[in-house]
Amino acid sequence: MTLTTQPVKTPPAARVRRIGRAAAFAPSWWFAVPALLVYAGVVLYPSIVGVFYAFTDWSGIGEGKSFVGLANFRAILGDEQVMGSLGNTLLLTVVILVVQNGVGLLLALGVHAKLKSRALLRVIFFAPVVVSPVMVAFLWKYVYTPDPSAGLNGLLGLNIDWLGDPSVALWSIAGMVVWQYAGYSMVIFLAGLEGVPKELHEAAMIDGAGTLQRFRYVTWPLLAPALTINLMLSTIGGLKLFDQVFAATNGGPGYATETLSTVLYKQAFVYGKFGYSTAIALVLALFVAAVSLVQVYYLRSREVAQ
Amino acid sequence: MKSRTFLLEIVMIAVAVAFLFPVYALVTLSLKSPDQISQTPLSLPNPPTTANFTEAWSAAALGPSLINSTVITVASLVALIAFGSFAAYFLARTATRLGYGLYILFLLGIVLPFQLGMIPLYELVSDLGLIGTHAGMIIFYTGVQMPFTIFLYTGFIRALPREYASAAQIDGASHLTAFTKVVFPLLRPITGTVLILNAVFIWNDFFTPLLYLGGSGFETIPVSVFAFVGQYVSDYGLVFAGLVLGALPIVAVFLVLQKYVIKGFSSGLKG
Numbered sequence: 001m002t003l004t005t006q007p008v009k010t011p012p013a014a015r016v017r018r019i020g021r022a023a024a025f026a027p028s029w030w031f032a033v034p035a036l037l038v039y040a041g042v043v044l045y046p047s048i049v050g051v052f053y054a055f056t057d058w059s060g061i062g063e064g065k066s067f068v069g070l071a072n073f074r075a076i077l078g079d080e081q082v083m084g085s086l087g088n089t090l091l092l093t094v095v096i097l098v099v100q101n102g103v104g105l106l107l108a109l110g111v112h113a114k115l116k117s118r119a120l121l122r123v124i125f126f127a128p129v130v131v132s133p134v135m136v137a138f139l140w141k142y143v144y145t146p147d148p149s150a151g152l153n154g155l156l157g158l159n160i161d162w163l164g165d166p167s168v169a170l171w172s173i174a175g176m177v178v179w180q181y182a183g184y185s186m187v188i189f190l191a192g193l194e195g196v197p198k199e200l201h202e203a204a205m206i207d208g209a210g211t212l213q214r215f216r217y218v219t220w221p222l223l224a225p226a227l228t229i230n231l232m233l234s235t236i237g238g239l240k241l242f243d244q245v246f247a248a249t250n251g252g253p254g255y256a257t258e259t260l261s262t263v264l265y266k267q268a269f270v271y272g273k274f275g276y277s278t279a280i281a282l283v284l285a286l287f288v289a290a291v292s293l294v295q296v297y298y299l300r301s302r303e304v305a306q
Numbered sequence: 307m308k309s310r311t312f313l314l315e316i317v318m319i320a321v322a323v324a325f326l327f328p329v330y331a332l333v334t335l336s337l338k339s340p341d342q343i344s345q346t347p348l349s350l351p352n353p354p355t356t357a358n359f360t361e362a363w364s365a366a367a368l369g370p371s372l373i374n375s376t377v378i379t380v381a382s383l384v385a386l387i388a389f390g391s392f393a394a395y396f397l398a399r400t401a402t403r404l405g406y407g408l409y410i411l412f413l414l415g416i417v418l419p420f421q422l423g424m425i426p427l428y429e430l431v432s433d434l435g436l437i438g439t440h441a442g443m444i445i446f447y448t449g450v451q452m453p454f455t456i457f458l459y460t461g462f463i464r465a466l467p468r469e470y471a472s473a474a475q476i477d478g479a480s481h482l483t484a485f486t487k488v489v490f491p492l493l494r495p496i497t498g499t500v501l502i503l504n505a506v507f508i509w510n511d512f513f514t515p516l517l518y519l520g521g522s523g524f525e526t527i528p529v530s531v532f533a534f535v536g537q538y539v540s541d542y543g544l545v546f547a548g549l550v551l552g553a554l555p556i557v558a559v560f561l562v563l564q565k566y567v568i569k570g571f572s573s574g575l576k577g
Contacts, residue, residue: 027396027481032408035393035452038385042449043415046423046430053425110318114311117319123564124322130560130567131553132510132528138535138549142335142542143328150347155327179328184571191572240419243512247532264421274425281421292417 047285054279059272072279082280085251085258088170092259093238095174096181101230103178104185105223109215111186112193122190126183133180137247140176144248163249166256173257177244181237185230192226193219228299232292239288260284336546343542358547366534366548368527372555374519375526377440379508382447386455386504389448391493394459395485399468409460415453424517431518438522443515447508455500462496463489499570502563509556527552 054072058065076082107125111118128136144162145151153159162172196219204214242261245251251258251266260280268277335343337354346352363369397409427446436442470492474484512528519525525533531552538544560567 026399026401027485029396029400029404031396031481031485032393032405035389035412035456036408038389038445038449039412039415039452040449041430042427042446043418043420043423043453044411046425046427047418048423049426050422050424107321110314110321113314115315115318117315117322121318121322122568123561124326126564126568126571127557127560129571130506130510130556132512132531132556134510134512134528134532135549135553138531138545139328139332142546143331147347151331152327154348179325187568187572236417240421246513261419261421268425278422278425281419281424284419285422288417288419 050278051282053275054282056275058275065275068275072276073283075276076279076283081255081258082260082263084255085260085263086283088255088257089239089241089259089261092170092174092177092241093235095171096177096238096241097231097234099174100178100182100234101185101227103182104230105189107182107186108189108193112190122187125186128180129184131180133243134247136176136180137244140172140179141248143176144172163257164253166253169249169253169256173245173248176248177238177241180244181234185234188226188230188233189223192223196222224299228295231299232295235291235295236288239284239291260287332546332549335542336550338543340541340543358543359551362534362544362547362551365538365544366530366551368530368548368551370523371525371527371530374440374524375509375555378443378447378515378526379505381440381444382451382508383501383504385444385448386451387497387500390452390455390500391459391490391497392485393452394456394463395489397456398460398463409456412453412456415450416457420450420514428517437518438524440524442518443526446514446518447504447511450514451504451507455504458496458500458503459493462493466492495573498566499573502567502570505559506556527555 053065055067055069056065057068057071111121111125115121141163143151145153146161146164147153148159152162160168163169200218200222201214204218209217240261241259242265245257245259245262246265249257251262261284264277264280264284267273267280331348334349334351335347336358337351337356339355339357342351393412397405397412431437431442431446434442436445466489470488471484474488475481479487509526510528511526512532515526515529516532519529531548534548535545538548
């Protein structure tokens, strides 16, 4: 169904003279106004004010907001809890990024094959995505019970305090996030796989390429756009991770699973340090922005090269 | 070749069974009495009991939460689709610098963590008297999900031929009529995606309603379930019955629409 581009018939002459032919059919700017107003009110304005708050010592009570320059940021550098949470956040993000996308890709390759059960398998692997992360966290709190006869321990015959042992807890959090969102990565990879032309595989097969070679030289390069989106989504999601940690461990034991998001929540709503909390949020925002910029730049250039 | 596919099928089914273990625990425990849970935590419920469900339903006040979640989700979706498609139509069709700048400004919202504006927004919402109201939540979700909605719509509209709308305009239709009568119906596939992605996000969001609705009597499902779990923390049967009831509406919708949901998730994000 191709609409050949007939030169557009002349609209009312006066109008054309006024705004020119190309713009004649472009909708006017007020189409964007309702969306912009809500977005500006809910996101832009508060974020800009937030940047200012990050340089104050506001405690959340009364009008007392005095400008303290970079004091909050200097305090962050010396704050073990925040620096620890920064490390945790980065580690969590990297682990989730690698494992979630690795598992997602394997699942996608599995359910992309001509299996009888593939429709059902897709539904099963994807289902956790639609459930509230807080509820998933509560479910996994039981899966991770230290009781050796119940949960994962009972199933595998282990005796691990998944969420209570500081050296294990962060990995356990990563495990449940991966369980919830591996299906999300799978679906995006699946869309990518379905876009790979069959002819390319057949041609490669005729040339004598084995399964692994076909994956390496045919499928993998063509999955680049899906990979870009997956990596970006899991990075942003990992850096902002809050609900799962809040519900499963609330940052504990000690500070073992504290993330930037849980720390800044506590600084604001437990300790009433609104200025300091917003400074941490600004650090988080800069991290997210920097990482996404690098990813967009690097991954897009990689896509174009193919 | 055949036998390899068969082997893969066996492997994938085994993976799915392992993957479902948490769900097995969820369902079986919700059907067990406390005695059964402590004595035979991993076996099937024998005999199964529905007592947890009736108790959880009333204790967690899930009925009212269900209504709150539905009102907030539906109204936000209507606003997102109306405003978002409208704005995206301008952004996709304009060639002006203003249009490009606006598009970038909207995209910024996808990356920006909401925590940066969290406290100023809380002040704003409370100054306007919108704490504990449906309206406050609806405005919030419309603003917060607008960037993503516009991103999806703009990409789709750019790939759509211009001729449909201009033909209508030559026939004398205004921009507004051309959009509502001609362009919007063509957006149906992406509108489906926008609907699904935003519905899942809004329905499941926990933090914002906790902040803005906590203790107001207008809590949404995740907040009610959170409070309920906190109260009965050691009674797994009861807690899990609450979780099943809380997750059931969205899971049921997913199972009915799963084909479109999965497609929408992937194609929408692929742009």
